[in-house]
Amino acid sequence: MAPASLSESAKTQSPSSYLYTTLASSHLGETSAIVISSLIAFGRSTPKSISSNTDLSLKQVKTALVSLVQLKCVLYWREGKEVYYTFDERGMHRLLYSGDIVIHIRSVYGNDSAQIIQNVLENGSINVKEYLSSFSEDQKYETTSKLLKLYNDGWLSRLQPHDYYPLEDVWDMLFQETLKNTPRTATTSEIKRLAEAKARTKIKLNEYLAKGTDPKDVFLVEAGMQKFHPQVTVSFNLSRYEKHLRSRALVGLVNSRFGLLTSKVYEACCSLIEQNSPDLHLPHLQISGLINDPEEERSYISSIENGLIDSKRTVFNIRDIPRALSSNIDLRNSILTQNFLKPGKRVNINGTVSVSKKVKLEDGTPQPASAEADEDLDDDSDDFVTDNADAKSISLISEHIRLLTSSSIPMLSEITPGSYTIPYMQLSKHVKQHNLNTLVKTTLGVNALRVLRCIQQMKLVDEKAISNSVLLKEKTVKNELYKLINMNLVEIQEVPRSADRAAVKTFFLFRHKPISAYRFLSDALMYDMAEILTNIARFKSDNKILLEKCDREDVKGHEEELLLESELKTLRQLQQRELLNLGRLHRVMWLQIVFGVL
Known part of the structure; x- marks a missing residue:
C-alpha cells in the first residue's frame, strides 16, 4: 500500500485549511496534516470515519490523534462507546505563535522562564512534580519560583479535563441536565421554560469552567513557602498572550497618533491591567446559536468589561504609572504646554498684549532692558511652573494622560479623578479601521483611501456624490472604486428605477461593510502565510x-x-x-492577528 499524501483539497477548501495543514505538515508530519484536513472538511468524526475518509489505516489515525490531542489541536468527546474528535484552531495558533511567545517571555522574564514556556508548548502540558524532578536541589527552588511567577502572571494555567472537551458538547450536556430538572407547568410556556433553562445553564457553564482554578486547589504552603500541589499539571494560557497582542496593537495606534513617548506611557498603562483585561474569546460567543443577535453580543461583551471596571480589576491610578515605565524613558521636554514653555509676551485678562513702558530712573536715565526682562520673568514665575527635574514626574505623565483621554478617539477613560481604565470594546474597531486605512494607503494609494473614507462616512453613496465629496475626477473615482471592489472592501448595490429593471435606468450605490471586509482580509492573509510556509518547505525539499x-x-x-x-x-x-521568508511571514501574521484575532 502506497503511503498516504496530503490531497489538493486540503489547500483549496479554505485558506484556514491550507494554513493549518501546511503548519501541521511541517511541525507534526504529513499524517497529522491529513487527519486535520479530514476533521476540517467533515467536522466531528470518529477514528473509523477519519480512516475511511482518508487513505490512512486506523492505527495511523489513532497514533496521530494522540499527539494532536496532547497539543490541544484536536478535542474529543465520549458518547457511550464512541469517541468523537473535533478540530480546534486555537491549538494550531499555539504552534503558529510559539516563536513569538518564547521571544516575548525571554524579553520580560529571562531565559530560564522562556525555556519553561518552550517545554510547555512542545509537550502541550507539564506535570510540575515530574518537571522539577529533572533538576538538582539547588535549581528546584529557582525553577519553582519562576513557575509560580509565570502562573501568577497568567501565562500558565492549570490543565483541567474539560480543556480537552469541545465547548459546544459541554454546553449541550449541561443544558440537557438543566432542562430535565426544569419541570413543565400549565402556567409556564415552553418558550419561557427554555429561556429559564438557558439562563441557568450559562451560570452552570461559568462554574464548570472555573472549577479547580481556586488557589487552594493549586497551591500549598510548606515551611512558609508557596508551592504547587504535586498532582498539578500546567499548560500555556493562549488567552493571556492574546491580551498582550491586543495591548501591542493599541500601543501601535497611540504611536501613530501621538508619538513614541506618549505610546510608552500608554504601554505602561496597558501593562498595569493587561492580565485582568477581558478575554478576546469569551466562552458564550464560541457556542454556535447561543448568542445570535448583534445587539445581545455587544451587551454581553460590555457587561463583562463593566463588571471588571466595577470590581476595580481593570482600573489603575496615575501614581502607578512611573513604576511601570521602562527605566530608559525620559519624559522631560516632551510636553509643549503653557506650564512647560518659556513664556512669550504677557497677556492681560481681556486678551490684549501688554506693552512694556519705558521707565526712567531717579537720575533720569532709562532702565536697562535686561532688568525689565528679569522683573517680568520673576513676575511670571508663578504662572509658568516647570517640572522637568524628574524624568518620570507625575505632572509630565498627567499631561500625556490628558492627551490620551481628550482625543477624538479616547484611548483612556477617567473613572474617578486620578483613576483610569482602557475602553477595550470601543477601541477594538478603531484599531482595525486604522490598520485597514494604512493598508489601503500603502497598497492602493492615497486616492483609494480618500474614496474609502468617503464611503465609510456617507454609508450608502453613488459615484457622483463620491466625486463631489473627495474632489476627484469621475474617471479617477471609477478607477479607485474598481480597485476597492476587487479587494472586497466596497460592495455594490443595484437600484433599479423602473419595474422592468432596465439596465439603462439602473444606477449603483456603494457601501463598506467592515465585518465582511475584515473577514476577507483575514482569509487572504492566511492564504499568504500558507504560501510562505509552502515556499520554505519547497526550497528545503x-x-x-x-x-x-x-x-x-x-x-x-x-x-x-x-x-x-x-x-x-x-x-x-x-x-x-x-x-x-520568515520576516515576511511575521509581517503578514501580525496583520492577520489584527483583522482575524483581535
Whole structure:
C-alpha cells in the first residue's frame, strides 16, 4: 500500500485549511496534516470515519490523534462507546505563535522562564512534580519560583479535563441536565421554560469552567513557602498572550497618533491591567446559536468589561504609572504646554498684549532692558511652573494622560479623578479601521483611501456624490472604486428605477461593510502565510540532500572544512532565503492577528 499524501483539497477548501495543514505538515508530519484536513472538511468524526475518509489505516489515525490531542489541536468527546474528535484552531495558533511567545517571555522574564514556556508548548502540558524532578536541589527552588511567577502572571494555567472537551458538547450536556430538572407547568410556556433553562445553564457553564482554578486547589504552603500541589499539571494560557497582542496593537495606534513617548506611557498603562483585561474569546460567543443577535453580543461583551471596571480589576491610578515605565524613558521636554514653555509676551485678562513702558530712573536715565526682562520673568514665575527635574514626574505623565483621554478617539477613560481604565470594546474597531486605512494607503494609494473614507462616512453613496465629496475626477473615482471592489472592501448595490429593471435606468450605490471586509482580509492573509510556509518547505525539499548532510553529527561545526565551496554558497543562500521568508511571514501574521484575532 502506497503511503498516504496530503490531497489538493486540503489547500483549496479554505485558506484556514491550507494554513493549518501546511503548519501541521511541517511541525507534526504529513499524517497529522491529513487527519486535520479530514476533521476540517467533515467536522466531528470518529477514528473509523477519519480512516475511511482518508487513505490512512486506523492505527495511523489513532497514533496521530494522540499527539494532536496532547497539543490541544484536536478535542474529543465520549458518547457511550464512541469517541468523537473535533478540530480546534486555537491549538494550531499555539504552534503558529510559539516563536513569538518564547521571544516575548525571554524579553520580560529571562531565559530560564522562556525555556519553561518552550517545554510547555512542545509537550502541550507539564506535570510540575515530574518537571522539577529533572533538576538538582539547588535549581528546584529557582525553577519553582519562576513557575509560580509565570502562573501568577497568567501565562500558565492549570490543565483541567474539560480543556480537552469541545465547548459546544459541554454546553449541550449541561443544558440537557438543566432542562430535565426544569419541570413543565400549565402556567409556564415552553418558550419561557427554555429561556429559564438557558439562563441557568450559562451560570452552570461559568462554574464548570472555573472549577479547580481556586488557589487552594493549586497551591500549598510548606515551611512558609508557596508551592504547587504535586498532582498539578500546567499548560500555556493562549488567552493571556492574546491580551498582550491586543495591548501591542493599541500601543501601535497611540504611536501613530501621538508619538513614541506618549505610546510608552500608554504601554505602561496597558501593562498595569493587561492580565485582568477581558478575554478576546469569551466562552458564550464560541457556542454556535447561543448568542445570535448583534445587539445581545455587544451587551454581553460590555457587561463583562463593566463588571471588571466595577470590581476595580481593570482600573489603575496615575501614581502607578512611573513604576511601570521602562527605566530608559525620559519624559522631560516632551510636553509643549503653557506650564512647560518659556513664556512669550504677557497677556492681560481681556486678551490684549501688554506693552512694556519705558521707565526712567531717579537720575533720569532709562532702565536697562535686561532688568525689565528679569522683573517680568520673576513676575511670571508663578504662572509658568516647570517640572522637568524628574524624568518620570507625575505632572509630565498627567499631561500625556490628558492627551490620551481628550482625543477624538479616547484611548483612556477617567473613572474617578486620578483613576483610569482602557475602553477595550470601543477601541477594538478603531484599531482595525486604522490598520485597514494604512493598508489601503500603502497598497492602493492615497486616492483609494480618500474614496474609502468617503464611503465609510456617507454609508450608502453613488459615484457622483463620491466625486463631489473627495474632489476627484469621475474617471479617477471609477478607477479607485474598481480597485476597492476587487479587494472586497466596497460592495455594490443595484437600484433599479423602473419595474422592468432596465439596465439603462439602473444606477449603483456603494457601501463598506467592515465585518465582511475584515473577514476577507483575514482569509487572504492566511492564504499568504500558507504560501510562505509552502515556499520554505519547497526550497528545503529541493536541497534535502545538502541539509541532511549538514545535520550529521560529524559535520556540525565543521561545515567550512567538510563542505565544498559550491555547497557552502548554496547553504548561505538557503539561510538568507529562509530568513527573508520568515520576516515576511511575521509581517503578514501580525496583520492577520489584527483583522482575524483581535
